[in-house]
Amino acid sequence: MPEQLQPPPNQTAAENADDDLDTLRVLSRSPHPYHRQSFELLEPSDCLIPSHEPFPSLGKDSTPPSDSGTEADDEHFLKGLPAPKVRLHKGLRGKNEPLSGTSTPWLSPAVLEEEGRKTALGINHGEKRVAAERVRRRKEVTRRIAEVLLLGFQGGIVVLNTDAQPYVRIYGKKVLAVIAMLLGLAALYPLRLALWAYRRGTPSKALPIRVPATFDPAPLLYPFITPVLISFLVAQNVKGVVLPNLVLGIAALPRALFPGSRYWESLSSSHWLFSCAPLFLDRLMATTPGSQQGEMSAEVLVLLYPLHQTLCLILHHLTTTSLLVAELQLLSVALLNLLLLATSPQAVILQAVLWGGGVGLMVLSGQVIQWGISLARVPKWRFKRSEIPSKGGFGFGQLKQILSSPNARRQRSSTGEFTNTFSDSAHSTDRGLTTKPTTLRADSFSENEVVPPPTPDAPSSAVKLSFAKPSASQSVPRRHTLPSTGKPGPRSKSSTPSGRRKRSASSSVRAFFSLTHKQATLRKWMYSSYVLTSIILIIFLGIRTYVQYYALDGNEPIGWALGYLFGGLSQFRFQVVQHDLEKWICLPFRLEPSDVQCSSGWIQHLRQFSFGEANTRLVLSGYWLMIIAFGLAIVFSLSPVCEVDTRRKVFHFMMVAMFLPTIYIDPTYIALALSLMLAIFLLLDLIRASQLPPLSGPIAKFLTPYVDGRDLRGPVVISHIFLLIGCAIPLWLSLAGLGREGEGYVRGWELRERELAMVSGVVCVGLGDAAASLIGRRWGHRKWLWGGGKSIEGSVAFAGAVFLGLGVGGGWLRLGGWETVTTGGGGGGGGGGGHESLMGVLDVGRLYREWGRERAPRMGVCSVLASLTEAVLTGGNDNVVVPVVLWVCVRGLGI
Numbered sequence: 001m002p003e004q005l006q007p008p009p010n011q012t013a014a015e016n017a018d019d020d021l022d023t024l025r026v027l028s029r030s031p032h033p034y035h036r037q038s039f040e041l042l043e044p045s046d047c048l049i050p051s052h053e054p055f056p057s058l059g060k061d062s063t064p065p066s067d068s069g070t071e072a073d074d075e076h077f078l079k080g081l082p083a084p085k086v087r088l089h090k091g092l093r094g095k096n097e098p099l100s101g102t103s104t105p106w107l108s109p110a111v112l113e114e115e116g117r118k119t120a121l122g123i124n125h126g127e128k129r130v131a132a133e134r135v136r137r138r139k140e141v142t143r144r145i146a147e148v149l150l151l152g153f154q155g156g157i158v159v160l161n162t163d164a165q166p167y168v169r170i171y172g173k174k175v176l177a178v179i180a181m182l183l184g185l186a187a188l189y190p191l192r193l194a195l196w197a198y199r200r201g202t203p204s205k206a207l208p209i210r211v212p213a214t215f216d217p218a219p220l221l222y223p224f225i226t227p228v229l230i231s232f233l234v235a236q237n238v239k240g241v242v243l244p245n246l247v248l249g250i251a252a253l254p255r256a257l258f259p260g261s262r263y264w265e266s267l268s269s270s271h272w273l274f275s276c277a278p279l280f281l282d283r284l285m286a287t288t289p290g291s292q293q294g295e296m297s298a299e300v301l302v303l304l305y306p307l308h309q310t311l312c313l314i315l316h317h318l319t320t321t322s323l324l325v326a327e328l329q330l331l332s333v334a335l336l337n338l339l340l341l342a343t344s345p346q347a348v349i350l351q352a353v354l355w356g357g358g359v360g361l362m363v364l365s366g367q368v369i370q371w372g373i374s375l376a377r378v379p380k381w382r383f384k385r386s387e388i389p390s391k392g393g394f395g396f397g398q399l400k401q402i403l404s405s406p407n408a409r410r411q412r413s414s415t416g417e418f419t420n421t422f423s424d425s426a427h428s429t430d431r432g433l434t435t436k437p438t439t440l441r442a443d444s445f446s447e448n449e450v451v452p453p454p455t456p457d458a459p460s461s462a463v464k465l466s467f468a469k470p471s472a473s474q475s476v477p478r479r480h481t482l483p484s485t486g487k488p489g490p491r492s493k494s495s496t497p498s499g500r501r502k503r504s505a506s507s508s509v510r511a512f513f514s515l516t517h518k519q520a521t522l523r524k525w526m527y528s529s530y531v532l533t534s535i536i537l538i539i540f541l542g543i544r545t546y547v548q549y550y551a552l553d554g555n556e557p558i559g560w561a562l563g564y565l566f567g568g569l570s571q572f573r574f575q576v577v578q579h580d581l582e583k584w585i586c587l588p589f590r591l592e593p594s595d596v597q598c599s600s601g602w603i604q605h606l607r608q609f610s611f612g613e614a615n616t617r618l619v620l621s622g623y624w625l626m627i628i629a630f631g632l633a634i635v636f637s638l639s640p641v642c643e644v645d646t647r648r649k650v651f652h653f654m655m656v657a658m659f660l661p662t663i664y665i666d667p668t669y670i671a672l673a674l675s676l677m678l679a680i681f682l683l684l685d686l687i688r689a690s691q692l693p694p695l696s697g698p699i700a701k702f703l704t705p706y707v708d709g710r711d712l713r714g715p716v717v718i719s720h721i722f723l724l725i726g727c728a729i730p731l732w733l734s735l736a737g738l739g740r741e742g743e744g745y746v747r748g749w750e751l752r753e754r755e756l757a758m759v760s761g762v763v764c765v766g767l768g769d770a771a772a773s774l775i776g777r778r779w780g781h782r783k784w785l786w787g788g789g790k791s792i793e794g795s796v797a798f799a800g801a802v803f804l805g806l807g808v809g810g811g812w813l814r815l816g817g818w819e820t821v822t823t824g825g826g827g828g829g830g831g832g833g834g835h836e837s838l839m840g841v842l843d844v845g846r847l848y849r850e851w852g853r854e855r856a857p858r859m860g861v862c863s864v865l866a867s868l869t870e871a872v873l874t875g876g877n878d879n880v881v882v883p884v885v886l887w888v889c890v891r892g893l894g895i
Contacts (some may be wrong), residue, residue: 136787140215143786147217147872150865151225154885157892164232164892171242174281175228178246181277185257186220192259218875223252223329226884227337233891234737238341240295243278244304248336250275251305252329267309275305296340308332314362322714326875345748346668346735348551350675352543357679360538361686365531369690372527374508375520376691382505386516528692535683555745559584563745565621568614586745588614601817607665613746617669620662624673627658639705645777648706649770651720655727656766660809663731663758664818668749671735674728681721689715710877718877723765726879730761730887737891754818756810757891761883763805764866769879771801772870790871799867802886806859810895855895862889 158164190209197208227245235241251271255261260270279301311332315323323331335354342351361369495501505513512520547557563586566572576585590612607616631654635647663670688699703717711717734757742750776794784790866886870878 137210137212137215139786143784143872144215144217146868148221150869150872150885151221153865154229154888154892155225157889158229158232161233161892161894163236167232167235167242171232171246173285174243174278175246177281178250178278181274182224182250182253182257185259185274188259189257216875218324218326218873219254219329220257222326222876222881223333224249226330226881226888227333229888230733230884233888234733237737237739238343241337241341243282244296244301244340245333245337246278247275247301247304248308248333250277251308252333254325266313267306272305276302300340304336308336311335319716320714322710322716322718324875324877327877327880330876330880344735344740345551346671346675347732349547349672350678350732352546352551353675353679356543356546357538357683360542361534364534364538368527368530368534369686369692370508372524372531372690372692374506375512375524375527377509378512378520380517382513383517383520384514386518524693528694531687531690531692553745553747555586556584560586560745563587563614565614565617568612568618588612588746589744603665603816604818613666617666620666620669623662624658627654631657644706644708645773648708648719649774651706651723652766652770655723656762656805659727659762660759660766660805661812663762664754664813664816667731667735667751667754667758671728671731674724674731678721678724678728681724685717685721688717722877722879726765726883727761729880730883731758733884733887734758734891754813755891756806756813756895757887759805759809760887760890763802763809764883764886765879767801767805768798768863768866768870768882772798772867784871786872788874795867795871798870799863802866803859803863806862806890806895807856810855810859858893858895859890862886862893862895865889 159168190207193209194207197203227249228242231238231241231245253271255265255268255271256263258268258271258274261268279298282295312328315328315332319328338347338351339355342348515523544557548554552560559581563576567586567588573587576582576587607613611619631650635650638647638650659670684695684699687695688703690696703720706719707717708719711719734755735751738755739752740748740750741752742748772794775797776791780791780793782792784792784795866882866889869885870882873881
């Protein structure tokens with residue numbers, strides 16, 4: 001029996017008894033299935049096929065296609081919620097229902113599906129369902145074959161790249177050996193399933209293996225292939241990047257692929273051993289001397305597997321169902337690459353922000369944020385009610401107030417009687433009456449009944465109230481309900497009157513029930529103050545110090561930033577010099593006309609000499625603020641008349657307007673700005689998810705009109721974060737693969753050349769995704785063979801928009817006169833001064849040779865590959881995966 005199909009060890013008899021109770025529970029008809037708790041709702045996929053994912057809770061919800069691109073965003077906000085299970089029209093709902101739509105990269109035993117189908121639907125319905133599933137499986141297999149071929153085509157592009165070929169020769173045999181090992185394990189997995197099926201009984205087929213109708217191999221493909229392809233393209237500037245990514249690629253594969261792994265284990269010994277295979281192969285095949293230069297130590301490479309698995313557990317705990325399995329693995333691999341391989345100032349700053357800020361917040365504020373979330377989950381009516389003073393008069397409310405007073409509690413007797421005196425000045429003064437002690441029983445009048453006044457012949461002005469303890473056989477009748485014919489029995493603390501099990505709050509939530517609403521509000525503000533204080537301390541003590549010594553060569557970050565932005569202003573420079581702040585604020589050198597070289601083009605000449613580098617950054621910042629203000633005004637004006645999808649795409653076009661014209665001017669400054677904006681987005685979403693005052697409410701209110709189905713899958717609103725990451729990742733990867741220059745305090749902040757791949761993310765997300773969504777939503781009538789929401793018209797629009805965007809980016813690169821890096825296949829290049837670059841644009845023959853014969857076909861190939869990847873992708877967000885694919889194609893083909 002395969003290890004993944006074995007039950008967890010130490011299953012006691014009590015657990016078996018619980019299973020029997022669940023079986024009986026199925027037979028109870030209930031018109032309110034959502035009144036049950038999550039563990040009471042039976043999932044067919046849980047009953048028939050055990051979870052093979054590294055995080056079983058991720059497999060509970062069905063995996064929808066990505067919520068952008070040709071499958072337009074739905075106006076209805078509930079689209080992203082998991083689809084409800086099919087309810088049978090007749091009969092009782094049993095455990096053996098048809099398999100749910102949970103996506104999985106694994107094959108399933110046919111025996112399990114046949115039994116579930118026959119039991120739940122019967123033979124006749126089962127035959128119809130078999131025919132429909134057969135067609136669906138064929139389409140799904142076609143789709144996955146196309147996805148594998150697209151990844152293989154990308155691998156061929158990388159292998160043929162001239163800059164990657166030296167590293168392909170060094171690591172090619174190791175990569176092929178690892179791929180062969182993984183293919184062998186993948187081929188062995190169906191045999192393990194078949195062996196388990198034969199051990200269970202005699203199957204109806206010779207090979208009792210069936211491809212699931214929701215087969216998605218994304219967790220098997222992208223976490224392994226994508227990092228390895230990227231590492232070959234940046235290996236020229238990032239030393240020792242291939243071998244760690246090969247180890248991380250194996251560590252990111254699903255645990256069920258490796259024999260001996262058990263799905264309930266957080267760390268698998270066999271999986272760890274297979275992840276060390278590249279190290280053994282490196283020792284055996286290290287025939288080239290250059291293969292050992294710049295490599296990580298073997299000790300660090302061995303520890304990559306537990307580090308990756310631990311990081312995945314933490315990220316899964318933070319994001320829960322917001323990220324799919326492939327996205328979670330890719331995020332962990334990217335963070336580990338950033339931690340281990342960051343060398344440039346921009347990468348070190350991003351490393352400090354994400355790792356330093358994240359770890360610091362978890363250590364200092366993790367528990368407090370969890371308390372705040374638990375407190376926010378408590379409804380107002382569950383809090384303890386505060387005492388309300390009496391408005392005069394005597395009634396049942398005043399009796400309760402008296403009973404709750406300390407004096408009243410001290411006057412309780414052992415017989416259950418309670419005596420209290422109160423003055424009756426009205427009777428004694430106006431009527432001249434004397435009253436005697438009167439004994440009343442609490443059960444002699446109801447809640448709304450008035451206490452009888454004292455009689456005229458009463459000898460005293462005191463009234464004695466006697467509250468007798470009810471006997472065990474008596475019970476307090478229900479209030480505000482219809483009268484019952486008989487005496488009600490004792491209430492159950494674990495079930496409702498109808499017999500349904502009561503929902504019990506978690507211990508973390510029950511701890512706040514003793515607070516009043518005022519106390520809970522005060523505690524929320526205390527939590528918020530502590531979290532905000534921790535954030536400020538982490539930024540100014542932790543991140544600031546790390547950035548100073550590891551990214552800015554000992555320069556103080558705040559002073560460095562002031563000089564980096566305002567150092568070109570004459571008045572600012574005068575004030576710095578006058579107050580002797582030059583040791584703190586780094587002022588740039590003023591360049592003379594004789595010092596400026598125009599070999600990088602006329603735009604670079606204007607930036608360095610006419611405007612100044614610092615002033616150019618201020619101009620870019622002002623331009624971005626203007627675009628943001630203009631875009632928000634358009635969004636707010638379109639809110640009453642346009643649907644959500646149209647308003648969301650305005651943000652995509654804003655990204656194009658902000659970065660496509662400016663990304664070549666100062667790439668390092670834009671990379672720094674994107675890193676800081678990513679940190680701000682994550683911090684704001686953390687505040688929103690923690691529901692701490694005063695910022696969580698306004699942030700949630702602002703984001704609510706623009707969320708889609710993926711944002712409702714978990715606690716993280718990922719749309720704007722993925723939009724920013726999709727635009728930033730190609731730029732960050734290009735900066736990792738290009739040479740640096742610069743002197744003084746700006747050492748490492750200037751590039752020797754530019755490349756078209758920098759704008760891949762902006763073009764893909766801003767133009768391709770928006771065009772595919774808008775056109776496919778309105779004119780997309782022809783769907784792809786495998787079905788789903790993707791249309792052929794939308795995919796054509798995607799490819800056309802990406803081709804146009806790459807053409808505009810390449811034209812602006814040539815027009816600005818920047819030196820282009822030519823990788824892979826003679827895409828032309830050259831820089832020159834401003835006059836030469838302008839004359840080059842007007843040279844029709846040269847344009848035809850460079851664009852008509854060389855660049856245009858390559859851009860067409862890149863556009864088509866990106867469009868097809870967006871059409872077949874379901875295991876990851878296309879706003880992140882497709883820009884990376886386009887970057888690999890553009891840089892690999894050397895456009």
